[in-house]
Amino acid sequence: MKLRFAPSPTGFLHVGNARIAITNALLAAKHGGEFILRLDDTDTERSRQEFADAIEEDLRWLGIPHSPPVRQQDRNALYEAAANKLKSLGLLYPCFETEEELRFKREQRLRQGRPPLYDRGALKMDAEQYARALENGKKPHWRFKLSGKVHAWDDGVLGARSVKTSAISDPVLVRADGSFLYTFTSVVDDIDMRITHIVRGEDHVTNTGVQMDIFVGLGADITRIGFAHLPLLTDADGGPLSKRIGSLSLRQMRRDGVEAPALVGYLAALGTAHDPVAGMPADLAAGFDITSVSKSAARFDPKQMLALNRKLLHAMPFEQAAPRLPDGATEEFWNAVRGNLDMFSEAKHWWDVATDRIAPPTQEGQADFLRAALETLPAEPFDQTTWPAWTEAVKAATGRKGKALFMPLRLVLTGEDHGPDLKEFLPLIGRARVEERLRIAIQA
Numbered sequence: 386m387k388l389r390f391a392p393s394p395t396g397f398l399h400v401g402n403a404r405i406a407i408t409n410a411l412l413a414a415k416h417g418g419e420f421i422l423r424l425d426d427t428d429t430e431r432s433r434q435e436f437a438d439a440i441e442e443d444l445r446w447l448g449i450p451h452s453p454p455v456r457q458q459d460r461n462a463l464y465e466a467a468a469n470k471l472k473s474l475g476l477l478y479p480c481f482e483t484e485e486e487l488r489f490k491r492e493q494r495l496r497q498g499r500p501p502l503y504d505r506g507a508l509k510m511d512a513e514q515y516a517r518a519l520e521n522g523k524k525p526h527w528r529f530k531l532s533g534k535v536h537a538w539d540d541g542v543l544g545a546r547s548v549k550t551s552a553i554s555d556p557v558l559v560r561a562d563g564s565f566l567y568t569f570t571s572v573v574d575d576i577d578m579r580i581t582h583i584v585r586g587e588d589h590v591t592n593t594g595v596q597m598d599i600f601v602g603l604g605a606d607i608t609r610i611g612f613a614h615l616p617l618l619t620d621a622d623g624g625p626l627s628k629r630i631g632s633l634s635l636r637q638m639r640r641d642g643v644e645a646p647a648l649v650g651y652l653a654a655l656g657t658a659h660d661p662v663a664g665m666p667a668d669l670a671a672g673f674d675i676t677s678v679s680k681s682a683a684r685f686d687p688k689q690m691l692a693l694n695r696k697l698l699h700a701m702p703f704e705q706a707a708p709r710l711p712d713g714a715t716e717e718f719w720n721a722v723r724g725n726l727d728m729f730s731e732a733k734h735w736w737d738v739a740t741d742r743i744a745p746p747t748q749e750g751q752a753d754f755l756r757a758a759l760e761t762l763p764a765e766p767f768d769q770t771t772w773p774a775w776t777e778a779v780k781a782a783t784g785r786k787g788k789a790l791f792m793p794l795r796l797v798l799t800g801e802d803h804g805p806d807l808k809e810f811l812p813l814i815g816r817a818r819v820e821e822r823l824r825i826a827i828q829a
Contacts, residue, residue, distance in 0.1 A: 386418030387581045390444075390451075391425045391571065394436035397634045398443045400685055401586070401618050401626060404652045407666060408615060409584050410449040411653060414670035418581075422451040423574060426458050427567050443635045446645050448665035455578070457570050464565045467573045467603055468558070471529065476602045477558060479525030480507035481518050503528070503554040527559035529569070529599060536597040541613025542678050543587070548594020556595055568592065572599045575610070582611040584675075590614050613675060616656065621686040633685075642730030647694035656683035663697045691727050698726045711736045721809035738799050739813040745797045745826040752827050754793060757782045759823040767812040775811075797826045 388409040392402055413420040422444065426432035437454070444451060471477035482490075491501035507528070510518075518525070537547035558569035575583065583593075593612055600607045618626045626633070638648065646663040653669050654661035657677045662669070701723060703716040710719065711733055722735040737743075748755075761778035763771055780790055796802060798814060811819070 386413065386416045387421065387579055388413050388418060388584060389421040389423050389575070389578065389580055390449075391423040391574075391585075392440055393425045393428060393431075393567075394433060394440060395428055395431040396436055397439050397636050399626075399635065400633050400638075400648075400652065403443070403447060403635055403648065404615060404618065404655065405585055406444060406449055407447060407649055407652050408675065410447075410666040411670050411673040412582065412584065412675060414666055415673055420449065420451050421578060421580075422454040423578075424454050424456045425567055425571065426456055427565055427570055429458065429564070432458075439636060443639075446635070446639055447649055448645060448667065455574070457565075457574065460570070460574065461565070463577060464570055464573055468527070468565070468569070471558075471599075471602055472527075474602065476530050477527050478508055478530060479510075479515065480528050480557075481510075481523050481525050482507065500552065501554075502552075505530075505555065524561040526557050526561045528555040529558050529595075529602070531555050531595065532598050532601070534598070536594045536607075538593075538597075538612050540590075541582075541584070541611055541675050542616070543590070543614050543680050546590060546593075546614075548591055548597075550594055550598055553591070553595060558599075568595060569599065572596050572603065572605075576600065576603060576605045580610065582613065584613045584615070587614045587616045615678065616680060616682045618655070618685045619682050621684055621688070623682075623684060626685055633687075640730070642726075642728030642732075643690070644694050644697050644729065647690060647697050651690040651693050655685065656681075661689075661693050663693055695727055698729060699724050706732075713740070717809070718813055721805045721813060725803075725805050735805065735810075738801075738804075739810065742818075743800045743822065745800055745822050745829070747829045748793055748796060748826065751793050754779075754783055754785065755797065755823055755827045758794060758797075759820065759827070762816065762820060762823070765816045767816060769808050769812065772808040772811045797822050 390406045390409050392398060392406075398406075410420050412418065422441070424432075424437055424440070426437070437456075441454065468477060487503070490504060490506075494501050494504070508530075531550040531553060533551040535547050535549045537545065540546045556566075556568050558566055560566065574580075593614070597607050600610070620626050635648075639645075644663070646665055646668075649665055650663040650669065651661045653664075653666075653673060656679045659677065703719045706719050706723070706729075707714070709729060709732075714732075714736055718736065718739060719732075722732055725735070726732060758775075758779050761775065761782055763775055763778075776790060776794070779794070780786055783790070792802065795804070795807065798807065798811070798819060804810070
């Protein structure tokens, strides 16, 4: 089994890309296959090395092993040879129409109640007309002559699918400047790399029908290739999952502290009836079954993904967390805060609360209560018995209990209305900082 993940290095990967990559990686790992990273960088104006590097970085983060990436920009000789083969077979023909002329033709067909397909007018051009166009400085773009056949296949996710090529315009495969389009280069690469399974998004279904024609034109046996199209992701409300949502880029998610096993586990189970389990592709491959993926669009819900992230963090041992914690952070600190983290990046905030100066929020009418708290503050050393002993003393001195007792103290000590268990967290703050924060709050 040979699979490929073929993103364009024109931007950062997002969760939709990640789902495709993870699915390919799971299948490769499960069946002892090969995962190939191919950078479809035929768009030379928008492709950038920065994005190519980021793609590799993201795949490493996701735990997806791969060989050095194949770049389409380095394979023009292969594409030239394939294009010449199609030309010799009469399957790739030159066209000289401008965009304005093509637009006029489409509008005219629409007015006539016909589909706006290309009319193959260029096929009527004889050798003399072709030579004259070249003499006049015109450069042709090249279209592939579709067969008009219906291509049908048993899709690995969607089931029986078919595409009628007679309902599609002959696609342009080579631009007037001689550069090649993705529709063409992808097929040439898949043949050359002996790809056995093409797994990509549902938005490529029609493209698959067109590319099957190109596969056949180049002499490939399309019955030896398996196709699977994953339904596109929607947001939590069922709307389109837009790339404009920057928080869903893998780079931003990583910066925010999302754990790779949580994202991988969530995306691996998305669209199935299985509960997500955090893990990397190598951990999850044995239990993955692409046929269990629903044909319907799957909703990517960040809240559900973060729930899995929380579960992972709450169980993470100190030894695993330590390299990423602030300098000086102890096992006692990690055990105190990990149960309150949605994302790892939040650990730094709690470290700052424990070890740095904070400005407690103003609490109207609480000065007398906070004075009583200061007067009953126990002497050091602080340990896990300090918080219950202190609150009992404050309760006896003020008559308060429940939220009226605990919330003002939590706000003074942490600046937050929720957070780690103060029985464990108070010793990390220490008496000097507790006293300082109480005095600031009393004077506010």
